[in-house]
Amino acid sequence: MKVVLIGAGNLGFHLGQKLYAVGFDVLQVYSRKIANANNLADRIGAKAISSLHKISSEAELYIIAVQDNAIKEVAFQLAKFSLNDKLIVHTSGATHSDDLREAGLNRYGVFYPLQTFSKSKTPDFETIPFCLFANNISDLKLLKQIASKISNSIFEISDEQRATLHVAAVFVNNFSNHLYHVAEQLLNTKELGLDLLLPLIQETVDKIKVASPHEMQTGPAIRMDDKTIQEHLIMLENYPSYQQLYQLLTKSIQESR
Amino acid sequence: MKVVLIGAGNLGFHLGQKLYAVGFDVLQVYSRKIANANNLADRIGAKAISSLHKISSEAELYIIAVQDNAIKEVAFQLAKFSLNDKLIVHTSGATHSDDLREAGLNRYGVFYPLQTFSKSKTPDFETIPFCLFANNISDLKLLKQIASKISNSIFEISDEQRATLHVAAVFVNNFSNHLYHVAEQLLNTKELGLDLLLPLIQETVDKIKVASPHEMQTGPAIRMDDKTIQEHLIMLENYPSYQQLYQLLTKSIQESR
Numbered sequence: 001m002k003v004v005l006i007g008a009g010n011l012g013f014h015l016g017q018k019l020y021a022v023g024f025d026v027l028q029v030y031s032r033k034i035a036n037a038n039n040l041a042d043r044i045g046a047k048a049i050s051s052l053h054k055i056s057s058e059a060e061l062y063i064i065a066v067q068d069n070a071i072k073e074v075a076f077q078l079a080k081f082s083l084n085d086k087l088i089v090h091t092s093g094a095t096h097s098d099d100l101r102e103a104g105l106n107r108y109g110v111f112y113p114l115q116t117f118s119k120s121k122t123p124d125f126e127t128i129p130f131c132l133f134a135n136n137i138s139d140l141k142l143l144k145q146i147a148s149k150i151s152n153s154i155f156e157i158s159d160e161q162r163a164t165l166h167v168a169a170v171f172v173n174n175f176s177n178h179l180y181h182v183a184e185q186l187l188n189t190k191e192l193g194l195d196l197l198l199p200l201i202q203e204t205v206d207k208i209k210v211a212s213p214h215e216m217q218t219g220p221a222i223r224m225d226d227k228t229i230q231e232h233l234i235m236l237e238n239y240p241s242y243q244q245l246y247q248l249l250t251k252s253i254q255e256s257r
Numbered sequence: 258m259k260v261v262l263i264g265a266g267n268l269g270f271h272l273g274q275k276l277y278a279v280g281f282d283v284l285q286v287y288s289r290k291i292a293n294a295n296n297l298a299d300r301i302g303a304k305a306i307s308s309l310h311k312i313s314s315e316a317e318l319y320i321i322a323v324q325d326n327a328i329k330e331v332a333f334q335l336a337k338f339s340l341n342d343k344l345i346v347h348t349s350g351a352t353h354s355d356d357l358r359e360a361g362l363n364r365y366g367v368f369y370p371l372q373t374f375s376k377s378k379t380p381d382f383e384t385i386p387f388c389l390f391a392n393n394i395s396d397l398k399l400l401k402q403i404a405s406k407i408s409n410s411i412f413e414i415s416d417e418q419r420a421t422l423h424v425a426a427v428f429v430n431n432f433s434n435h436l437y438h439v440a441e442q443l444l445n446t447k448e449l450g451l452d453l454l455l456p457l458i459q460e461t462v463d464k465i466k467v468a469s470p471h472e473m474q475t476g477p478a479i480r481m482d483d484k485t486i487q488e489h490l491i492m493l494e495n496y497p498s499y500q501q502l503y504q505l506l507t508k509s510i511q512e513s514r
Contacts, residue, residue: 068485094477094485114453116460116475123460129453155453164447165454167489167503168440172454173461174476175506176433181470181513183425190421196371196386196412197422197429198466203373203380204430205462209455213438218373219431220351228325228351232424241509246424248505249432252498256438 004028007065008036010117018125020044022149027056052077064090071095075103087139093166109134125150131157221253261285264322265293267374275382277301279406284313309334321347328352332360344396350423353416366391382407388414478510
């Protein structure tokens with residue numbers, strides 16, 4: 001199956017290589033920066049392009065893996081270059097599929113791997129949930145077939161569900177990471193490092209693999225231990241922003257009891 | 258070496274078995290509930306007691322592994338039963354070592370394994386950071402020797418440092434877990450489960466094992482993506498408490514830029 005990959009960022013870089021590894025024929029890799037396109041294209045026997053008017057009309061699937069704010073414009077370009085009747089998907093958690101329809105595409109969908117990607121780390125695609133959507137049943141079936149060559153975790157997800165997944169992902173990824181940052185800042189004031197907390201952080205995650213976080217909640221907030229909470233708030237007096245976080249998270253935990 | 262273990266909760270249950278496994282002679286296990294004491298004592302060739310006046314004076318180390326709010330009272334009892342000159346440690350992250358001194362003990366310390374324990378899961382003690390303190394150098398040396406038979410991760414930690422570790426642990430363990438709960442609640446409203454986010458949650462943790470969370474921060478907050486932030490806040494309108502959390506965490510991330 002012939003594919004064109006539009007975008008060679010963190011996701012594109014890894015997805016392109018995975019598609020190639022499982023036997024897809026990636027015809028072209030597009031990036032605004034030709035060096036980025038080349039870097040990926042050279043690894044997977046594809047042609048690098050840096051302008052969309054060179055895009056091939058030979059592929060059966062076009063994957064848009066550019067930044068969220070550029071998706072609609074790319075889709076417009078693809079429509080302009082007469083790819084309206086090709087299957088075109090984006091890979092974004094935050095972008096409505098309507099953006100593709102409004103750009104003038106007739107066959108469109110979403111091919112969203114629910115994971116965070118960094119260039120230096122090869123992801124384990126088999127375990128990544130792929131959230132799929134298409135505006136017609138036969139294309140959805142096709143996307144499922146494609147995704148199942150890459151991952152063992154395939155889900156049909158509506159735009160509305162995906163929007164909720166994206167907010168939830170912000171909570172568990174961006175916000176948790178910020179809490180790790182807060183912890184590191186606090187520890188650094190006492191010449192301690194975050195490494196001391198890594199086993200605890202891992203165990204917190206291991207626990208929710210076997211039981212719901214609601215059951216697993218521990219600590220001063222859930223046991224209404226006002227003495228400890230007050231001591232902690234006093235210790236955080238020099239960090240008003242962290243103190244506020246502590247208070248609000250404690251309140252939210254207590255409301256969930 | 259002879260040890261008495263006071264407390265047979267989650268920590269006591271696992272620590273007692275580990276001490277036994279690496280060759281310590283656990284003389285007695287105390288619990289207010291004799292059944293709990295028996296359950297552990299039977300596994301490690303110890304005698305179960307449910308009243309502190311039966312406590313042996315033969316041990317070289319007494320480990321208090323009871324709930325935080327009971328530590329001082331237990332220490333008073335031990336002083337009353339003439340164990341003032343024995344080495345007595347507590348295992349708490351949140352309790353000042355002064356509580357042991359004020360109870361009348363002369364040789365006291367802290368033997369704090371920085372991990373969360375649940376009865377059903379055998380912890381991997383080798384990787385758990387043990388935070389040690391003693392009020393004199395020879396006892397500190399002794400605690401280090403003992404801990405090094407259990408764990409490869411030994412730290413000398415002052416009361417002040419331990420207090421900061423404990424607040425930081427609340428952020429990374431209790432508060433992160435609450436964010437997982439929030440995510441699960443949001444997903445459930447759309448007939449989705451938290452399992453979809455588990456690979457992302459694990460990856461978030463894997464990343465901070467190789468780089469600081471500050472470097473690893475991603476998402477709408479750090480990239481000042483007001484459009485996405487506003488969309489998320491609108492989606493959270495029916496969950497004012499989660500909306501508040503979203504706003505405050507976003508603000509805190511942006512202040513850390």
